Amino acid sequence: GDSVTQMEGPVTLSEEAxxxxxxxxxxxxxxxxxxxxxxxxxxxxxxLKATKxxxxxxxxxxxxxxxxxxxxxxxEKGSVQVSDSAVYFCALSVLNTDKLIFGTGTRLQxxx
Amino acid sequence: NAGVTQTPxxxxxxxxxxxxxxxxxxxxHEYMYWYRQDPGMGLRLIHYSxxxxxxxxxxxxxxxxxxxxxxxNFLLGLESAAPSQTSVYFCASSYSMSGGPRDTQYFGPGTRxxxx
Numbered sequence: 337g338d339s340v341t342q343m344e345g346p347v348t349l350s351e352e353a354x355x356x357x358x359x360x361x362x363x364x365x366x367x368x369x370x371x372x373x374x375x376x377x378x379x380x381x382x383x384l385k386a387t388k389x390x391x392x393x394x395x396x397x398x399x400x401x402x403x404x405x406x407x408x409x410x411x412e413k414g415s416v417q418v419s420d421s422a423v424y425f426c427a428l429s430v431l432n433t434d435k436l437i438f439g440t441g442t443r444l445q446x447x448x
Numbered sequence: 449n450a451g452v453t454q455t456p457x458x459x460x461x462x463x464x465x466x467x468x469x470x471x472x473x474x475x476x477h478e479y480m481y482w483y484r485q486d487p488g489m490g491l492r493l494i495h496y497s498x499x500x501x502x503x504x505x506x507x508x509x510x511x512x513x514x515x516x517x518x519x520x521n522f523l524l525g526l527e528s529a530a531p532s533q534t535s536v537y538f539c540a541s542s543y544s545m546s547g548g549p550r551d552t553q554y555f556g557p558g559t560r561x562x563x564x
Contacts, residue, residue, distance in 0.1 A: 368551050379452075379538055379555035380491075425490070429551040434479065434498055435506070436545070436553055440490035 338363045342426050342439035349416055349446050357411040357442045359400075359426035367428040369393075369402055369409040370436070374423045383411075383424070416446045450474055454539050454556035461529045461563045469524040469559050471539030479542045480522040481553065482506075482514060484535040491538070497522055498545075529563045536560050 343358040361367065368387045372380040384393030389404035398413045409426060426439040452473045461467055471480065482494040493506030497516040511533060513525045522541075526533060540553040 370552070379557050380540075380553075381555065382552050385552065429545055431546055434504070434545045435481075435493060435496065436551070438491045440488075 338367070338428065338430050338433065338437050340426050340428055340437055340439040342424075342442050345423075345441075345443040347442060347444045349444070351418055351446055351448050352415045353446075355411070355413040355416045355420075355444065357424055357426075357444070359409045359411065359439060361407050361409065361426075361428050363407075363428055363430050363437075365431050366404075367430045369400070370427040370429070371398070371400055371409070371411050372425040372427060372438075374425065374441070376422070380425060416444070418446050418448055420444060421446045452539055452541055452554050452556040454537075454559050456559060457557070458560050459562070461526075461561065463530060463563060465529050466525070466527050467529065467561075468526075469537055469539075469561075471522045471524070471541075471556060472520055473522075473539075473541040473554070474520065475541060475543070475554065476519070477541035477543050477554075478519075479545050479553075480516065481540040481542075482512070482522065482524045483538045483540065484508065485538060485558075486535050494524065494537075529561075531563045534561060534563045 370385045371383040373383045384395040386393040386402035392401045423441045427436045481496040483491045495514040500519040537559045539556040542553045544550045
């Protein structure tokens with residue numbers, strides 16, 4: 337069945353470090369791919385998305401590229417800030433399923 | 449434009465009590481969802497709706513019921529609460545969910561429920 341696998345956390349970084357959070361997926365058909373972010377005490381909010389192969393989603397300095405050949409959608413940021421500390425969820429939607437499939441989330445902790 | 453709102457924000461119940469969580473959205477979305485979030489388990493889908501008057505089971509529907517009498521509202525009911533239902537509950541809505549670019553789900557702020 338359709339699924340999303342994320343790297344386990346927590347990921348602990350110093351401010352201005354480079355961030356990568358790995359996400360791979362299994363899906364029938366051609367899914368749309370999403371990264372959501374959950375700040376402490378809040379609901380999830382969309383960070384970025386990509387809807388077809390080789391698309392790059394970007395927002396707030398974060399980027400992810402839809403790689404069909406490796407079934408991946410890794411999240412990257414060149415220089416993290418303390419304010420980026422949150423839980424990040426990778427997700428996919430597939431035609432005719434009516435649902436988003438979420439990964440288990442990766443907690444990022446950034447220290448000054 | 450308030451987006452997705454949830455009431456209440458916090459609630460404490462005793463085992464066996466019942467309650468209803470209300471989710472409201474003002475974006476004219478067709479699709480609405482209820483999730484629960486537990487430590488180390490990510491988000492799990494409880495029930496969802498693809499339009500007014502429709503509901504469907506998700507991954508963990510047991511012990512919950514839902515209703516979608518109006519397009520903008522999606523109610524989650526616990527008939528007889530159990531300690532295993534202690535969790536944070538999130539509602540979400542989306543314009544579509546068809547594998548395409550409009551499948552973004554918008555989330556409410558959550559309801560923290562404790563069952564003693």
